[in-house]
Amino acid sequence: MTTPHERLRELGITLPPPPPAAASYVQTRLASIGDGQSLIYVAGQISREGDKVLTGRCPDQVSVEEATRRARLCALSILSQIDAAVGLDSVFEIGQLIGFVLSAEGFGEQPKVMNGASDLLVEVLGAAGKHTRAALGTNALPFSATVEVAAVAVVSTG
Amino acid sequence: MTTPHERLRELGITLPPPPPAAASYVQTRLASIGDGQSLIYVAGQISREGDKVLTGRCPDQVSVEEATRRARLCALSILSQIDAAVGLDSVFEIGQLIGFVLSAEGFGEQPKVMNGASDLLVEVLGAAGKHTRAALGTNALPFSATVEVAAVAVVSTG
């Protein structure tokens, strides 16, 4: 069985360093639920590449394809945050993703965009990466980022 | 004491088949929290009747009354998903609803609309159906659905 880090290598993906919190909060928080497992809450991760926030509204300023790629980058930041907190090998399951796409009025392809995030989690984590999801649109996001995704997962903490 | 399924019959409600996930995710995910109980995360359920997504913005395209009915249908899909996963009888409590209403600017009656969902849960589940809630508006939802509601509940899996 391959580990998440081996799968990242096979996919040619380098996990970015976990982005620091943009303000007065923390990126992850653990809540023990017994049997050596914990919930891990992961703060909303906005679309970015390195230090650059990827901005703009879908689909008039940013195409659906590019927004989908940006949702994938949000999921990559989520993995990076979990890896920094407890290590990717300890992910038991992703419980919930909540994802917001900066959307022009009338735009309704948020599920397609959010598949960028969902597909990455399954590619890297296998069955443990399967999750429930709410895909939503909005007229305004921090720094005008195209996508923001928060998560709750179950991890083994010993 | 009547069971949830008996209450559905008394209310003349037929639980719809659980809608399939619109994309790369799953509709429910369980996280064991000990004592034979689990959290169940339920993916965002959009307003639909059978295969038809019920679309349009409140209140200029869809009235508050009709949007309220649509929020009720979202809650019915949530019940249907929980029933398919673990059976409605095993619901211990609904912890949290997060509901989004496709809203024209300046519209602020999301609590009234979301009561459609909240009331149904209490009608069917009794005290176990009482929940916390965030009612929100937005300018864009998947497929231009009028309402989307996600949930977290506690269920007996013992």
Next chain:
Amino acid sequence: MTTPHERLRELGITLPPPPPAAASYVQTRLASIGDGQSLIYVAGQISREGDKVLTGRCPDQVSVEEATRRARLCALSILSQIDAAVGLDSVFEIGQLIGFVLSAEGFGEQPKVMNGASDLLVEVLGAAGKHTRAALGTNALPFSATVEVAAVAVVSTG
């Protein structure tokens, strides 16, 4: 060590009475997670002062500074709800805040606004008040409130 109530006094803050639910739901819900701890889900708290909802969009109708103050008031309502349910002394950690700022298109300073809520939690609860956060914008909120914040925390329930 000072208690949360002592810190509130030092800060010159009087906890408001917990606002009643605006509709068919409850303000808090507990889910036992073992070891004498529970998750507490707190319903979305909108910006208000006493009985008055503080309304208007950021930044064209309400300044960033004033919106930040209103986010702080939302956090104060969250503390008030937790205090009414289980007592502030029993807070072990705040797991997750989800905050929405009523936003004009193109506005992207939601993190700054939400710091009003985040900073208050840390001022009152110390390390236990540190939390993950999703800061989001939207075009419509209940009663046109400027800010709405929901929370999940871990509390000792003995």
